[in-house]
Each structure stands twice: as structure tokens, then as C-alpha cells.
Amino acid sequence: MPDHELVTIERFILRQEKLHGGATGELSDLLYDIALAAKVIARQVRAAGLIDVLGAAGNRNVQGEDQQKLDVIANDAFKDTVGNGGRVVVMVSEEDDGPVQATNAEPGKYVLLYDPLDGSSNIDVNVSIGTIFSIHRRVSSKGPGTMEDCLQAGRKQVAAGYVLYGPSTMLVYTAGHGVHAFTLDPNIGEFLLTREDLRIPARGKYYSINESYWTSWVDGGYRKVVDAFKGVTGKGEERNARYIGSLVADFHRNMLTGGVFMYPAEAKAPKGKLRLLYESAPLAFVAEQAGGAATDGSKPILDIVPRSLHERSPLVIGSKDDVEFITRTLASGH
Ligand code: AHM
Ligand code: MG
Numbered sequence: 001m002p003d004h005e006l007v008t009i010e011r012f013i014l015r016q017e018k019l020h021g022g023a024t025g026e027l028s029d030l031l032y033d034i035a036l037a038a039k040v041i042a043r044q045v046r047a048a049g050l051i052d053v054l055g056a057a058g059n060r061n062v063q064g065e066d067q068q069k070l071d072v073i074a075n076d077a078f079k080d081t082v083g084n085g086g087r088v089v090v091m092v093s094e095e096d097d098g099p100v101q102a103t104n105a106e107p108g109k110y111v112l113l114y115d116p117l118d119g120s121s122n123i124d125v126n127v128s129i130g131t132i133f134s135i136h137r138r139v140s141s142k143g144p145g146t147m148e149d150c151l152q153a154g155r156k157q158v159a160a161g162y163v164l165y166g167p168s169t170m171l172v173y174t175a176g177h178g179v180h181a182f183t184l185d186p187n188i189g190e191f192l193l194t195r196e197d198l199r200i201p202a203r204g205k206y207y208s209i210n211e212s213y214w215t216s217w218v219d220g221g222y223r224k225v226v227d228a229f230k231g232v233t234g235k236g237e238e239r240n241a242r243y244i245g246s247l248v249a250d251f252h253r254n255m256l257t258g259g260v261f262m263y264p265a266e267a268k269a270p271k272g273k274l275r276l277l278y279e280s281a282p283l284a285f286v287a288e289q290a291g292g293a294a295t296d297g298s299k300p301i302l303d304i305v306p307r308s309l310h311e312r313s314p315l316v317i318g319s320k321d322d323v324e325f326i327t328r329t330l331a332s333g334h
Pocket of ligand 2: 118
């Protein structure tokens with residue numbers, strides 16, 4: 001791409017479709033719809049301190065209207081854009097108990113699984129938050145989407161990505177041909193290509209883990225890992241620490257600088273905290289496409305076959321060498 005060429009996400013997706021062939025354009029349309037939802041959410045997030053979107057849902061504002069929490073607003077933005085865009089048959093959201101069927105008379109062939117606004121503890125304190133999305137092809141042949149459509153292994157994803165609402169809004173996605181990043185230019189309202197074929201460094205600069213769970217990690221091997229990263233073991237594995245507590249922000253930083261994020265099982269969350277279908281699996285697809293790796297501690301995240309919509313899994317994700325080091329350390333006993 002010449003230095004001065006401005007490539008919008010629409011143009012880029014169209015080019016990718018031509019390059020990789022066989023596409024009907026439906027996936028491209030779905031990705032545009034997701035980009036539109038991201039713009040709607042970004043607009044709300046930007047105004048979060050100004051309008052009554054902060055705080056708990058269920059309150060009434062002075063006009064007597066129901067106030068909505070930002071994550072409810074974000075979920076609705078997806079339903080309004082993607083839910084009736086004609087490309088999906090069914091959607092699964094962190095915010096909804098069960099699957100939500102598309103509202104079109106003729107639904108599309110894709111399944112969308114998403115976390116509309118992740119990092120809830122950071123929403124009210126003006127710290128970066130994100131959206132995560134995962135796309136599968138439906139496996140049922142007709143009618144409403146089924147549980148079988150929703151419960152597919154991560155390896156079967158056709159596309160996945162995230163949106164980071166930080167100092168600028170970024171959308172990062174893969175459709176199985178590398179990872180590409182776009183930055184929202186708020187003046188023209190377009191996502192512009194800013195990084196093509198993003199690669200995560202093999203060895204990271206940072207490790208990210210909530211160390212306050214140190215005594216309650218179910219697998220004590222994580223204490224060995226963190227000791228190594230702190231230099232306690234003296235084996236040259238020292239890293240710097242960064243933990244925002246916003247998965248998308250922690251993951252994105254590690255993607256750019258190299259690093260590894262861990263959320264192990266702990267006493268109060270025996271399968272970890274993060275949800276497989278719309279948090280761990282999509283980021284695992286992005287990580288692998290960028291040359292990184294993701295595991296639950298013993299097997300690749302993308303190989304796990306989910307049994308329920310909101311299933312959780314431990315997560316170790318990021319730079320390949322670091323994920324391998326952690327897997328080896330966990331396997332070596334302690
Ligand atoms: P959420 O889906 O309720 O927002 O929780 C997920 C978030 C992640 O963004 C983050 O990595 C994690 O929770 C932080 O959890 P903890 O505060 O236990 O470290
Ligand atoms: Mg979440």
C-alpha cells in the first residue's frame with residue numbers, strides 16, 4: 001500500500017474478498033455491520049462522562065426514561081445493526097441468557113457470538129474497554145439457529161476480532177488470512193487501515209495477570225511462572241508487568257509489544273473467569289493468525305468444543321515462546 005493511500009475498512013475487506021476468492025460478499029457485509037455497531041458504541045463511549053449512561057441500569061432519568069448501562073446500550077447497538085442486517089441467523093451475547101434469533105424473514109448463514117462491552121470494572125472510571133466478536137458458519141440447514149450452530153469449536157471460526165475503545169478506537173480482525181488493524185477517524189467517521197498483517201513478537205516484553213489471586217490459583221504452577229517472570233528463579237525469564245483488567249486492552253498491548261496474558265482457574269472461579277465462546281476463542285483465533293498462541297494451560301483454546309453458551313475456560317494467550325514456556329512450566333509439576 002503506498003504511504004499516502006487511505007484505505008477504508010470497506011475497501012480493504014472487498015480487496016481481501018477478491019484476493020481469497022470464493023466469497024459471496026455476505027461475510028464482508030457482516031463485517032461492515034460489525035464496524036457500524038463499533039462506531040455506534042464508540043460514539044456512546046466517548047460521551048460516557050457527559051450523558052446519563054454511567055452507572056447501573058434500571059434507573060429512571062429526569063425525563064422519566066429508563067437509563068441504560070453502557071453495556072446494555074452496546075448490546076442493543078449490535079442487535080440494531082447486525083441483528084436485522086440479514087447476514088446472521090442467530091446471535092449469542094454475554095448480555096443475553098440464551099441465543100437471540102435474527103429478526104429477518106430470510107436469515108443469513110452466519111452465527112455471531114460477542115461480548116458487546118468487555119471490562120465492566122473499567123467502564124465507570126474512564127479506562128479502555130472493548131468489544132469482542134466471533135463468527136461461525138451455521139451448521140444447521142434451515143429454520144432458526146440451533147444450539148449446534150452456537151456451540152462450535154473455535155477452530156471452526158470464519159472470522160473474529162475486537163474493538164478497543166482507547167485514546168482512539170481501533171478495530172482488529174482476522175478472516176483467516178492474517179490480522180489487520182483499523183483506526184477510527186472520528187472526523188470522517190471511517191475506520192482506516194493502520195496495520196496490515198499484524199504479527200505478535202515471539203517473545204514478549206510484558207506479562208499480565210491479576211496477582212491478587214496468587215494464593216487461590218488452583219494450579220500452583222502459575223506461581224512458578226510468575227516467580228520466573230519476576231526474576232526470582234534467576235533463569236533469565238524476567239519480564240515487565242502490565243495489567244489493566246480490560247481483556248481487550250491487555251491483549252492488544254501485548255499484541256503490539258509482545259507479551260502474555262493469563263487468567264488461570266482460581267478458588268472462586270474454578271474454570272477461570274473468561275468465557276470461551278465470545279472472549280477466549282475469538283482472541284485465540286486472532287493470536288494464532290498473528291503468529292501467537294492461546295491455551296487453557298494444557299490444550300489449544302481453539303480445540304475446545306464448548307458444551308454451553310457461557311462456558312468459562314482458563315486462558316493463557318499471547319507471544320508464542322511465552323505461551324510455550326508457561327505450558328512447559330505447568331506440565332513440569334511443582
Ligand atoms: P466482564 O466480562 O464482566 O467485563 O469481565 C471480564 C474482564 C476482562 O476484561 C478482564 O480481563 C477481567 O475481567 C479482569 O478480571 P479481574 O478483575 O478478576 O482481574
Ligand atoms: Mg466480558
